[in-house]
Each structure stands twice: as C-alpha cells, then as structure tokens.
Amino acid sequence: xxxxxxxxxxxxxxxxxxxxxxxxxxxxxxxxxxxxxxxxxxxxxxxxxxxxxxxxxxxxxxxxxxxxxxxxxxxxxxxxxxxxxxxxxxxxxxxxxxxxxxxxxxxxxxxxxxxxxxxxxxxxxxxxxxxxxxxxxxxxxxxxxxxxxxxxxxxxxxxxxxxxxxxxxxxxxxxxxxxxxxxxxxxxxxxxxxxxxxxxxxxxxxxxxxxxxxxxxxxxxxxxxxxxxxxxxxxxxxxxxxxxxxxxxxx
Amino acid sequence: xxxxxxxxxxxxxxxxxxxxxxxxxxxxxxxxxxxxxxxxxxxxxxxxxxxxxxxxxxxxxxxxxxxxxxxxxxxxxxxxxxxxxxxxxxxxxxxxxxxxxxxxxxxxxxxxxxxxxxxxxxxxxxxxxxxxxxxxxxxxxxxxxxxxxxxxxxxxxxxxxxxxxxxxxxxxxxxxxxxxxxxxxxxxxxxxxxxxxxxxxxxxxxxxxxxxxxxxxxxxxxxxxxxxxxxxxxxxxxxxxxxxxxxxxxxxxxxxxxxxxxxxxxxxxxxxxxxxxxxxxxxxxxxxxxxxxxxxxxxxxxxxxxxxxxxxxxxxxx
Amino acid sequence: xxxxxxxxxxxxxxxxxxxxxxxxxxxxxxxxxxxxxxxxxxxxxxxxxxxxxxxxxxxxxxxxxxxxxxxxxxxxxxxxxxxxxxxxxxxxxx
Numbered sequence: 011x012x013x014x015x016x017x018x019x020x021x022x023x024x025x026x027x028x029x030x031x032x033x034x035x036x037x038x039x040x041x042x043x044x045x046x047x048x049x050x051x052x053x054x055x056x057x058x059x060x061x062x063x064x065x066x067x068x069x070x071x072x073x074x075x076x077x078x079x080x081x082x083x084x085x086x087x088x089x090x091x092x093x094x095x096x097x098x099x100x101x102x103x104x105x106x107x108x109x110x111x112x113x114x115x116x117x118x119x120x121x122x123x124x125x126x127x128x129x130x131x132x133x134x135x136x137x138x139x140x141x142x143x144x145x146x147x148x149x150x151x152x153x154x155x156x157x158x159x160x161x162x163x164x165x166x167x168x169x170x171x172x173x174x175x176x177x178x179x180x181x182x183x184x185x186x187x188x189x190x191x192x193x194x195x196x197x198x199x200x201x202x203x204x205x206x207x208x209x210x211x212x213x214x215x216x217x218x219x220x221x222x223x224x225x226x227x228x229x230x231x232x233x234x235x236x237x238x239x240x241x242x243x244x245x246x247x248x249x250x251x252x253x254x255x256x257x258x259x260x261x
Numbered sequence: 262x263x264x265x266x267x268x269x270x271x272x273x274x275x276x277x278x279x280x281x282x283x284x285x286x287x288x289x290x291x292x293x294x295x296x297x298x299x300x301x302x303x304x305x306x307x308x309x310x311x312x313x314x315x316x317x318x319x320x321x322x323x324x325x326x327x328x329x330x331x332x333x334x335x336x337x338x339x340x341x342x343x344x345x346x347x348x349x350x351x352x353x354x355x356x357x358x359x360x361x362x363x364x365x366x367x368x369x370x371x372x373x374x375x376x377x378x379x380x381x382x383x384x385x386x387x388x389x390x391x392x393x394x395x396x397x398x399x400x401x402x403x404x405x406x407x408x409x410x411x412x413x414x415x416x417x418x419x420x421x422x423x424x425x426x427x428x429x430x431x432x433x434x435x436x437x438x439x440x441x442x443x444x445x446x447x448x449x450x451x452x453x454x455x456x457x458x459x460x461x462x463x464x465x466x467x468x469x470x471x472x473x474x475x476x477x478x479x480x481x482x483x484x485x486x487x488x489x490x491x492x493x494x495x496x497x498x499x500x501x502x503x504x505x506x507x508x509x510x511x512x513x514x515x516x517x518x519x520x521x522x523x524x525x526x527x528x529x530x531x532x533x534x535x536x537x538x539x540x541x542x543x544x545x546x547x548x549x550x551x552x553x554x555x556x557x558x559x560x561x562x563x564x565x566x567x568x569x570x571x572x573x574x575x576x577x578x579x
Numbered sequence: 580x581x582x583x584x585x586x587x588x589x590x591x592x593x594x595x596x597x598x599x600x601x602x603x604x605x606x607x608x609x610x611x612x613x614x615x616x617x618x619x620x621x622x623x624x625x626x627x628x629x630x631x632x633x634x635x636x637x638x639x640x641x642x643x644x645x646x647x648x649x650x651x652x653x654x655x656x657x658x659x660x661x662x663x664x665x666x667x668x669x670x671x672x673x
Contacts, residue, residue, distance in 0.1 A: 055334060
C-alpha cells in the first residue's frame with residue numbers, strides 16, 4: 011500500500027468537514043434566531059472535531075514534523091480536495107441549510123461504510139463521527155421541511171437554493187486514484203455505490219418538503235482534484251491569514 | 262389597592278429580601294423592582310449577544326484548529342448565556358421580541374466594551390482575560406441576587422464562564438512567551454483593552470445613580486469602585502507573571518491599603534462610547550439588526566409550518 | 580407577518596435514576612425544534628440523558644397570593660413526620 015494514497019485519502023475526507031465548518035463558523039452570531047445560531051455552531055464544532063481527528067492521523071502518516079495545523083493551514087488551494095458543495099457561500103439561510111442537508115445525507119452514508127474500513131483509525135473516527143452526523147442529518151432534514159413547506163417566500167428561497175446547489179451533488183460520488191487504491195485495499199469507501207440510495211433519500215425529503223427535484227443533468231466537478239470555485243481562494247485567505255502572515259510560530 | 266396597602270406590601274417585600282428570601286416571577290413585586298430587573302437583565306442579555314460579534318470576527322481566522330474550536334465554543338456559550346438571560350427576563354412579562362426591539366432601536370444599552378474593534382488575534386486573548394475577567398467579578402455576586410430566575414441564570418453562566426477567562430489568558434501567555442512580534446501583539450492588545458476594561462465597572466460611586474437601590478435588592482453587593490479595585494489587584498500580578506506591562510504610569514502598590522493605586526480613567530471616552538459614538542457602535546447594531554431582519558422569513562416559515570402540521574394532525578384525528 | 584416562536588420549558592434528566600429537573604426555557608416553532616434546541620442549549624456539556632419539553636402556555640401555576648391557604652395548613656401536621664413519634668432509645672433504626 012502506498013503511504014501517499016492513504017494520506018491523500020484522509021485529506022479527501024477531512025477537507026470536507028474543515029471547509030464546511032469554516033463556512034458555518036462565518037455565521038456564528040448572525041443566525042436567524044439565537045437557538046438556531048447555537049445549533050449551527052454545534053454542527054461546526056462537530057465538524058472541526060472530526061477534521062482534527064483525521065488530520066492528526068494524517069500528520070502521523072506524513073511524518074516530517076507535520077501537524078494537524080500544518081495540514082489544515084499550509085497547503086495551496088490546489089492541494090485542498092474538498093468537494094465544491096461545501097465551499098459554497100451562505101447566500102441566505104436557505105443556501106446554508108440546503109448545503110448542509112445535501113452534505114449530511116452523503117456524510118452519513120459515507121461514515122456508515124467507513125466504520126467498516128480495515129484501517130482501525132479511520133473506522134474509529136467514523137464510529138464516533140456517525141453519531142454526530144446522524145444528528146446533523148436530522149436537524150437539516152427537519153429544516154428543509156420547515157422551510158420548503160413554510161411560507162411562499164421560504165418555498166421560493168428553498169427551491170432556488172436546491173436548484174443552485176444541485177449541480178454540486180454528483181461530485182460526491184466521484185473517486186480519485188487514491189480513492190480507488192484505498193477501495194481496493196478495503197480501507198476506502200466506494201462512494202460510487204452510495205449514489206442511488208443518496209438520491210432516493212434526498213428526493214424523499216424534498217418531496218416531503220413539497221420542493222421540486224431538479225431535473226438538470228449538468229453537474230460541476232473538480233474539488234476532489236483541487237480545482238475549486240472562485241470562492242475557495244477567499245476562504246483560504248481568511249483561514250490561512252495568521253499562519254501565512256506569521257510563519258513558524260506557536261499559537 | 263390603597264396607597265397604604267401598597268406601602269405595607271412593599272415593606273413586607275423589602276423584609277423578605279433582607280431575610281435573603283428569593284423573589285419568584287409570580288410573587289407580588291413593586292413596579293420599580295420589575296422595571297429595574299427588566300432593564301438590568303436585558304442589558305446583560307444584550308451584552309452577551311452583542312459580545313459575540315467582536316470575537317466572532319476572528320472565528321474564521323483563528324491561527325490553529327485548537328484555537329478555532331475553543332473560540333467557537335466560547336462564542337456559542339455567549340449565545341447560550343444571552344438565551345438564559347432573555348428567558349429570565351421573560352418571566353417578568355416582557356417578550357424576547359420586545360427586548361430585541363429595544364436593543365435594535367437603541368433604547369436598551371449593552372456593555373460598551375463591545376464597541377471596540379478586535380483588530381489582531383491578541384485581542385481575542387485580551388477579551389477573554391480582561392473582559393471576561395471583569396465580567397466574572399461583576400457576575401459572581403449575582404448568583405445570589407434576590408430575583409430567583411436571574412440568580413439561577415447567573416449560576417449557570419458563571420459555571421460556564423470559567424473556561425472563557427482561562428482560554429483568554431492562555432492565548433496571552435502563549436503570545437507573551439512567543440516571538441518578539443507575538444509579544445508586541447499581546448502588549449498592544451493589553452494597551453488597548455486595559456482602560457475600557459476598567460470602565461466596565463461603570464461610573465465612580467460618586468456618579469453612579471443606581472447603586473443604593475441595587476444594593477438593597479442584591480443586584481449589587483459591592484460598589485463600582487470596589488469591584489474595579491478588585492479587578493486591578495487581581496489582574497496586575499497576572500500581567501507581571503507573563504511579562505506584560507499594564508499601560509498606566511501611575512500604577513503602584515500601596516502598602517497601606519494593600520491594594521494598587523491606579524491612574525485616572527478617561528470618563529469622557531466612557532460617555533462618548535455609552536452615548537453611541539464609540540468606534541464600533543454602528544457596526545455592532547447593524548450586524549444585530551440585519552441578522553434579525555434576514556432571519557425573519559426563516560422564523561415566519563417555521564411558524565407557518567408548525568401551524569400546517571397542527572392542522573394536518575387535527576384533520577387526521579377526525 | 581412576523582410571528583414569534585412560542586416559549587417552551589425544558590426539563591432534563593441528568594442521569595438515569597434521577598428525576599427530570601427544570602433547566603430553563605427557550606423559543607421554538609414546534610416540538611421537534613424545541614427538543615433539538617434544548618439539546619443544543621442545555622446539554623452542551625454532557626448535562627443530560629433525557630429531555631422533556633412542554634410549551635409554557637400549557638403549564639398551570641399556583642398563584643402565590645394563595646400560598647397561605649395552599650401551603651400553610653401543611654405546616655402544623657407534625658404527625659406526618661417520623662420525629663413526631665416517641666420510640667425507646669434501644670431501637671436504633673426505625
């Protein structure tokens with residue numbers, strides 16, 4: 011087994027909660043109600059907690075004085091391999107919650123399989139994370155229904171967000187070379203197999219929410235290969251600001 | 262009720278408080294007690310949620326993942342504290358929406374300290390160490406205040422608050438022990454936050470209008486100046502320990518008083534910020550108002566959905 | 580439109596074997612949301628294993644003005660307490 015493949019594989023998992031957590035972190039203090047604010051921050055905290063577990067493991071594999079922080083903060087944009095979905099902005103709460111929902115349903119299915127990984131570290135992280143994500147999924151699904159089947163305005167905003175973010179869902183089921191290598195080893199999750207159940211779950215909730223399922227077959231991809239949307243540069247500028255401005259310091 | 266009857270009730274009421282009995286929301290209370298509590302508790306709640314903004318400003322830029330989660334958790338706690346306090350206030354018959362309205366229209370005050378900007382990472386350390394440190398000194402006596410819901414909320418707040426100050430001090434300590442650049446950043450933050458922190462205890466006793474009444478109702482146990490002195494005495498050695506200098510040339514130990522003497526506070530600056538002309542008053546209010554306005558469709562939709570579900574369930578039951 | 584979310588009271592069982600205790604209140608549009616919010620607001624530090632929520636308007640509270648008639652009559656019913664009864668000193672536990 012190539013050490014590099016395992017390392018890349020872990021980053022491919024962990025960059026998603028990292029960037030999604032970063033997006034949710036922007037909202038802290040600006041939520042639609044105090045209670046919702048607290049809930050979204052809880053999700054962000056879960057995601058960063060997961061990120062740290064993955065990166066601490068990745069740092070051990072990499073060696074060469076790598077740390078969770080050098081991995082989180084000191085890569086170039088092309089080296090981040092999160093999916094495009096999680097980097098999309100908090101245009102309004104409809105976008106925030108739809109982005110969350112589209113990711114949560116995938117995340118849950120993914121972790122279910124990762125628990126069975128032959129890699130005991132990954133399996134242990136997945137085992138812990140799935141309880142958190144199970145809650146995220148419930149939370150975001152409930153909100154999809156509330157907002158989809160709430161008022162005319164909320165329905166319009168939700169449909170708009172669903173239509174817009176839909177094009178980033180297909181990428182969730184793509185694999186990279188490292189992914190394939192890890193799948194062959196029984197370490198990685200074959201996400202291609204999750205696609206059908208993913209869309210059937212998503213569609214069910216959208217129907218419950220009286221939202222239309224987009225018919226578009228045009229999808230975007232690239233994140234898993236480090237090709238991001240224009241938003242990514244700004245996310246990283248903020249996130250890396252301290253580490254880049256004051257290199258080699260302890261915080 | 263006749264005037265005499267009210268006087269009688271008031272006398273009984275004051276006697277209960279003097280005996281350290283707690284007052285609960287449905288108990289009879291003088292109107293002034295109710296109003297004073299609504300004012301103080303809501304002011305306190307507003308301070309918590311406005312206080313989320315200067316610190317929230319650094320969540321996306323925190324320098325390490327460990328710092329990021331600690332800061333997120335801390336800012337989230339402040340939302341929780343705001344929520345506990347709004348709830349306590351609501352038991353006095355005023356809704357959270359009314360309280361928000363008072364905040365958004367500038368009728369209600371909040372702690373002026375949050376009208377200063379957080380311009381470097383060290384400011385996050387300084388806020389935790391100094392601002393939360395000052396807040397704790399103000400708040401601990403309130404765990405024992407006369408109004409039950411406020412006292413209970415404060416017990417919860419104080420329990421959770423203790424990690425905040427340590428978090429801040431640890432940030433400052435790390436910076437002070439770091440590179441010259443980091444140490445300078447820490448000193449600069451201390452320079453900017455020291456005096457506003459002292460102002461957090463409010464005007465001097467001679468100028469303070471509420472103190473006597475607040476003492477009687479156990480909204481206060483010590484005067485503003487006593488608390489301020491306690492803060493100075495507690496904080497100076499903490500600064501020395503990490504090699505930072507308190508920005509006050511007049512600061513020196515007074516062996517007779519067993520306390521530090523310190524220089525005069527710029528009360529003009531204090532009143533300027535209180536009256537709405539601090540560096541960030543407008544930005545803080547804009548952020549609160551736009552969060553509330555942008556959230557309106559979300560809150561409305563949730564209510565509409567709940568109504569539909571109720572209707573649906575009652576139809577099913579038939 | 581702007582309708583406010585109703586107020587809910589939150590009761591938390593901190594561990595099995597203990598009763599649910601009133602922890603505080605919060606606002607939520609529906610019961611599911613109230614439960615989720617209660618979990619996020621009141622059990623962030625591992626404070627609970629079970630949560631009850633009830634809309635505040637469904638609670639009927641006694642009126643403190645009636646405290647005299649409600650509670651004072653119980654004060655002199657000393658015979659309800661074990662110390663009211665004399666037993667020989669030799670009997671240590673009863």
